[in-house]
Amino acid sequence: MTLSTKYQPLYQQVYDEIVKRLSEGYWKAGDSLPSEFGLADELGVSQGTVRKALNQLVDENILRRRQGKGTYVSEHNNENSLYRFFRYKEHGGESVIPETEVVSLTSRQASAREAKKLRLTENLMVAEMVRVRSIKGRPAIYEMVLQPLSIFPGIDEVDEIPNSLYGYYQSKYGISVVEVRDELHAVILDEKVANHLELNAGEAALMTERSSINIDGRVVEWSQAYCSTEKFVYSVSLK
Amino acid sequence: MTLSTKYQPLYQQVYDEIVKRLSEGYWKAGDSLPSEFGLADELGVSQGTVRKALNQLVDENILRRRQGKGTYVSEHNNENSLYRFFRYKEHGGESVIPETEVVSLTSRQASAREAKKLRLTENLMVAEMVRVRSIKGRPAIYEMVLQPLSIFPGIDEVDEIPNSLYGYYQSKYGISVVEVRDELHAVILDEKVANHLELNAGEAALMTERSSINIDGRVVEWSQAYCSTEKFVYSVSLK
DNA sequence: TAGTGGTCTAGACCACCAC
């Protein structure tokens, strides 16, 4: 473990080292980590210090621990974390799970605004994926997802995109989305989006702009999603 | 400390005991708690166990610790936690702080839906506070806040309501809001709300329904707020 | 200087899991 020049607590250095290894793909989604004592020996600290770093990563949903078994890298395709970032619920408060149909998948240059949102140099190439997400068989969300081709090479030429994009990023590209930042707007539906959602133009709808953050802190995806709140609402709890 | 019949880790029992004391007003907002060793002696556990419980409460913004000074009950009127639950930001991402004007303050029976949201028996009396919140001098948010009179006796007869309701709940009623649950809807503005916001009826706006949760788990407030997203957006980060 | 929280270590014991 490389010691930094400015003082950092040991457990923070251990945390940073583990994040670095996860970022570099040294451990991949689903892998098990060495035991607390194993890591402690390797890094030259005590087991309690490793434990503190590991617990912090568990709090952030980056690792999972199972008593008697070991410590594992979280996957975006288990029941706990899948759809953790999907915030739409029925009016009654029931969670729902969407199916997804890809409408189009192309590549193009990012606009100035898009590049800024993705923190890219202007004019870089991005994949543009347009999807309609259905709930209980009825179209509910129309979304456009932008992925920089520098981060996801070849993603614009893929035939089968699974329902869970984040799981796909993780398994194919080693990208682990650990945070999303949403901005919610109210808009009037235009003709095109309304048609996809089987609604009438002129109705009010939520429009969510989302930046998805990789474990290394990079913005790896930016999306816009339209959803009528006649049947579903965006639901979130703050503590 | 009363031991529960079913097994709970010691630190969890310590946590529960501290929450109980905070709920009962044994410690109030701004108070300092005994030192870790003091609490440990009193509760018959080790200092490390108390520390684990305290750190959990700090993570939840319920306590604050200052090295060299002590552990304090969080207040809703310091720069860190005030407006923690206010999620509207400018399009550029800049945080904004609203001023508030009370439009009306009355009391009435809760409707069936409102009672359900507040988890009250139907027909109980609530205060209804209507406010317009302005940002940089221009009206931005129109909201209706419902407060059960059983929880906030006399709040419908108060002359001066401060800008921060949560701080007021804390100082006057010993109610500490530690969590809010928001549901976001898209609506078309009607004449009345549009007039208050100096907008035109027929425009799209965000409508946020919020339940506010006290430290003891009760829903103590329910509100509806309307905001045009022409200038401001609802912004949230999920991890 | 005394008291507080912050870090780090070491070790004991328990609960869970796989073989």
Place this chain on the structure above:
DNA sequence: TGGTGGTCTAGACCACTAG
């Protein structure tokens, strides 16, 4: 039975604060 994480304790030392 051995290995894992989970809990709990005890003690050393550091950093910050106040008088």
